[in-house]
Amino acid sequence: xxxxxxxxxxxxxxxxxxxxxxxxxxxxxxxxxxxxxxxxxxxxxxxxxxxxxxxxxxxxxxxxxxxxxxxxxxxxxxxxxxxxxxxxxxx
Amino acid sequence: xxxxxxxxxxxxxxxxxxxxxxxxxxxxxxxxxxxxxxxxxxxxxxxxxxxxxxxxxxxxxxxxxxxxxxxxxxxxxxxxxxxxxxxxxxxxxxxxxxxxxxxxxxxxxxxxxxxxxxxxxxxxxxxxxxxxxxxxxxxxxxxxxxxxxxxxxxxxxxxxxxx
Numbered sequence: 594x595x596x597x598x599x600x601x602x603x604x605x606x607x608x609x610x611x612x613x614x615x616x617x618x619x620x621x622x623x624x625x626x627x628x629x630x631x632x633x634x635x636x637x638x639x640x641x642x643x644x645x646x647x648x649x650x651x652x653x654x655x656x657x658x659x660x661x662x663x664x665x666x667x668x669x670x671x672x673x674x675x676x677x678x679x680x681x682x683x684x
Numbered sequence: 685x686x687x688x689x690x691x692x693x694x695x696x697x698x699x700x701x702x703x704x705x706x707x708x709x710x711x712x713x714x715x716x717x718x719x720x721x722x723x724x725x726x727x728x729x730x731x732x733x734x735x736x737x738x739x740x741x742x743x744x745x746x747x748x749x750x751x752x753x754x755x756x757x758x759x760x761x762x763x764x765x766x767x768x769x770x771x772x773x774x775x776x777x778x779x780x781x782x783x784x785x786x787x788x789x790x791x792x793x794x795x796x797x798x799x800x801x802x803x804x805x806x807x808x809x810x811x812x813x814x815x816x817x818x819x820x821x822x823x824x825x826x827x828x829x830x831x832x833x834x835x836x837x838x839x840x841x842x843x844x845x846x847x
Contacts, residue, residue: 617823619815619819620812620815620816620819621801621812621816623816623819623820623823625823628831630829631829631830631831632829632830632831632834633831633834635798635820635823635834637799637800637801637816639802644787644788646786646787646788646789646791646802647786647787648784648786648791649786649791649800649802652791652793652800655798656798656800
């Protein structure tokens with residue numbers, strides 16, 4: 594788990610750029626990943642540039658239906674949108 | 685049984701707020717207590733760090749106030765809890781959540797939904813989770829363009845939230 598490498602801002606930017614998730618600003622940032630014309634997964638990201646604790650990191654990964662390692666890959670770049678779609682379609 | 689402020693129990697301004705289970709660090713159930721909330725004093729629930737702790741609250745099973753304060757100020761896991769009311773809506777039945785300490789604060793998660801919220805203390809994380817649940821409900825009510833999984837969550841929330 595590479596939670597200490599990223600802050601909440603990094604996660605939000607990654608989700609916006611790689612997964613085309615549009616976030617709504619409320620108490621926290623909430624956004625949906627669309628698969629075709631349906632909303633498939635929803636992620637909550639705390640506001641600001643906060644340190645991500647392990648349980649928060651894992652919770653965000655699980656919201657995206659990813660393992661810790663897959664979430665690491667998403668944030669580090671190897672996992673692109675196509676790979677992500679294949680993962681969540683398989684679940 | 686130790687009863688504090690027992691007059692609150694029968695007051696029309698009071699209500700049972702949360703049935704709370706406190707787990708110790710090893711996950712064993714230590715205490716069960718029931719909180720009677722006095723609306724005027726605790727409009728958003730129990731403030732574990734409040735110096736007013738004890739006013740308008742009834743504890744059962746002999747949990748002492750000093751123990752509760754000590755638990756809230758340490759990193760001990762608060763375990764499973766139930767949310768009985770949302771910020772602007774009531775619930776037909778409670779929503780089960782888990783509250784845990786994390787490296788820099790607390791995290792609360794809904795058992796039946798992929799939802800979490802964080803806070804500097806357990807109270808704040810639960811309050812934030814209440815907001816998150818209600819936010820999700822509003823989002824789900826906007827349309828039906830959701831996966832089957834999320835449509836099931838929508839039905840679940842529709843069943844328990846009183847509009």
